[in-house]
Amino acid sequence: MADVNAPRDLDDPNRGDRNRDCLRDADRGQLLLVAGLVMAVSLVALVVLLNASIYSENLATRGVEAADGEPLEIRAAAVDGTGTLIDATNREQQEDDGYSDAEDDVEAGITDLNGRLGQTAARRGGIANLSLTGDGLREGRYVTGPVDDSATVRDAERTRAFDLAIGASSLPDANASTAPADAVTAVFNRSAANTTHEVYVYDPDDGSDEAAIATATNGTNATETCRLDAVDGGRLSVGLTAGTIDGEPCPGIWPTELSDEPDAYDIEFANTDGVDAEMTATVLSDGSVTSLESTPAVYDATLRFRYRTADVRFETTVRVAPGEPND
Amino acid sequence: MRGLFDRLGGGRRDRGQAHTLEAFAAAILLVAGLTFALQATAVTPLSASTSNQHIENQQRAVAGDLLATSADNGDLDAALLYWDPEVDSEDGAFVGTGEDGSYTEGGPPNAFGEALNRTFLDRSIAFNVEIRHGDRNENRTQLVDMGSPSDNAVTARRSVALADDANLTAPGYEDTTLRRLADGTDPGAFYVEDDAADGDVYDYVEVRIVVWRM
Numbered sequence: 001m002a003d004v005n006a007p008r009d010l011d012d013p014n015r016g017d018r019n020r021d022c023l024r025d026a027d028r029g030q031l032l033l034v035a036g037l038v039m040a041v042s043l044v045a046l047v048v049l050l051n052a053s054i055y056s057e058n059l060a061t062r063g064v065e066a067a068d069g070e071p072l073e074i075r076a077a078a079v080d081g082t083g084t085l086i087d088a089t090n091r092e093q094q095e096d097d098g099y100s101d102a103e104d105d106v107e108a109g110i111t112d113l114n115g116r117l118g119q120t121a122a123r124r125g126g127i128a129n130l131s132l133t134g135d136g137l138r139e140g141r142y143v144t145g146p147v148d149d150s151a152t153v154r155d156a157e158r159t160r161a162f163d164l165a166i167g168a169s170s171l172p173d174a175n176a177s178t179a180p181a182d183a184v185t186a187v188f189n190r191s192a193a194n195t196t197h198e199v200y201v202y203d204p205d206d207g208s209d210e211a212a213i214a215t216a217t218n219g220t221n222a223t224e225t226c227r228l229d230a231v232d233g234g235r236l237s238v239g240l241t242a243g244t245i246d247g248e249p250c251p252g253i254w255p256t257e258l259s260d261e262p263d264a265y266d267i268e269f270a271n272t273d274g275v276d277a278e279m280t281a282t283v284l285s286d287g288s289v290t291s292l293e294s295t296p297a298v299y300d301a302t303l304r305f306r307y308r309t310a311d312v313r314f315e316t317t318v319r320v321a322p323g324e325p326n327d
Numbered sequence: 328m329r330g331l332f333d334r335l336g337g338g339r340r341d342r343g344q345a346h347t348l349e350a351f352a353a354a355i356l357l358v359a360g361l362t363f364a365l366q367a368t369a370v371t372p373l374s375a376s377t378s379n380q381h382i383e384n385q386q387r388a389v390a391g392d393l394l395a396t397s398a399d400n401g402d403l404d405a406a407l408l409y410w411d412p413e414v415d416s417e418d419g420a421f422v423g424t425g426e427d428g429s430y431t432e433g434g435p436p437n438a439f440g441e442a443l444n445r446t447f448l449d450r451s452i453a454f455n456v457e458i459r460h461g462d463r464n465e466n467r468t469q470l471v472d473m474g475s476p477s478d479n480a481v482t483a484r485r486s487v488a489l490a491d492d493a494n495l496t497a498p499g500y501e502d503t504t505l506r507r508l509a510d511g512t513d514p515g516a517f518y519v520e521d522d523a524a525d526g527d528v529y530d531y532v533e534v535r536i537v538v539w540r541m
Contacts, residue, residue: 034345041359044363073486076395077486081486081488081528084490085526085527088527089527092492109527109528111525116531
């Protein structure tokens with residue numbers, strides 16, 4: 001390091017005084033060095049502190065985001081649980097059971113589910129509550145059975161979980177233009193609007209694939225929406241409300257007009273002679289059901305869900321109707 | 328400064344101040360050196376840092392969304408029911424797990440397992456899948472066991488309701504329902520005990536995915 005001391009003049013007669021001054025000046029070098037070191041170390045310490053504070057802030061704010069997901073997680077558990085409960089109860093309904101049997105079972109199940117959700121929430125330091133609202137449960141019909149041309153469901157206001165299972169080998173050969181005459185047809189008849197919507201299921205007659213679906217309005221201009229090259233297990237399942245064919249997505253099967261329809265519609269079938277076809281559906285209907293098995297069932301449930309912790313307060317009303325097509 | 332020194336008496340007595348400053352500098356230097364040495368250790372994907380927090384948040388979101396989509400399309404239910412009730416002297420086990428009782432090299436051989444492998448294993452992220460069941464979800468069954476999670480593991484949960492009349496998805500047992508197994512109509516056992524949930528629900532189980540970087 002450079003010598004920052006003033007030059008010493010040892011021959012100076014007043015060197016005693018000068019020497020004292022020199023020593024004072026000599027201290028300056030050390031002071032400069034120490035001050036420089038202090039500044040350098042302070043800067044390094046500042047950087048380390050800044051880094052630590054950014055990290056701490058990140059950790060602190062992370063907790064809030066994680067808490068946001070909790071009510072949604074328990075809400076999903078409530079909705080899924082109630083959906084499974086309703087469908088399982090409807091499937092268990094016997095012909096001589098009344099609607100009140102299904103209603104009682106579902107209500108007891110929701111009370112039980114409420115207790116379980118409460119336990120889950122308590123483990124995280126929160127409170128959860130699930131209860132039926134004033135709208136509660138709505139009565140519908142669980143319709144199932146083999147399909148023939150005389151099978152009908154009258155005055156359906158809403159339909160959910162409508163599946164059609166057809167033996168692949170009995171599927172009639174057709175193409176989009178011959179489908180109205182030959183293909184297995186599900187007809188949604190909106191008599192008030194004087195309009196029908198058809199869904200055709202057939203085996204394409206060009207031999208390229210095993211199954212295809214076409215849709216039409218008023219039985220004209222049928223257009224093919226999807227194809228399937230192979231059917232698993234010999235039985236083709238068509239999810240009319242879910243929009244699936246053998247588990248694969250096939251959007252656009254369900255006529256969207258039905259969701260906006262204020263008046264009830266009828267569900268009918270055509271070209272099912274000699275075809276091995278079965279259907280299941282849950283309908284909101286007080287009309288008659290012919291040539292199919294039908295039991296009183298719970299169509300949907302309107303629930304109030306509340307979740308509360310020290311940080312989060314969440315309250316929502318949710319309608320559970322599993323398998324209902326999206327509006 | 329000079330005036331101050333003069334007032335203090337000047338000369339050699341000034342050195343006290345310099346020594347004090349030096350002592351402080353030395354102390355700060357030591358502490359800063361220690362802190363720096365601790366912070367400057369090798370940075371690995373597991374080192375605590377802001378980017379590491381980001382990764383944890385992302386992994387939690389991905390695991391949660393994977394559970395949500397699998398539950399929606401039915402793959403999660405199918406994976407929970409991929410159970411062979413008659414192997415292991417009629418105690419049952421997940422199909423193809425052998426003596427381990429759980430899958431150790433990745434997800435189960437079904438759609439849920441493929442989704443797990445595609446999402447995590449292909450990106451060198453390890454995962455455990457645990458099923459909690461029973462009246463208070465106090466019992467645990469390990470579906471996938473890839474070892475002990477690291478300190479930076481994250482967990483995602485999803486509750487699934489199993490219906491009384493749910494069919495097993497294991498090959499050859501597609502007609503076996505949970506109720507028939509519970510009441511002994513069908514031979515074998517299921518890992519979730521029938522805790523008599525009200526209504527026609529067999530049990531509400533909680534599926535947990537624990538995810539961490541290998």
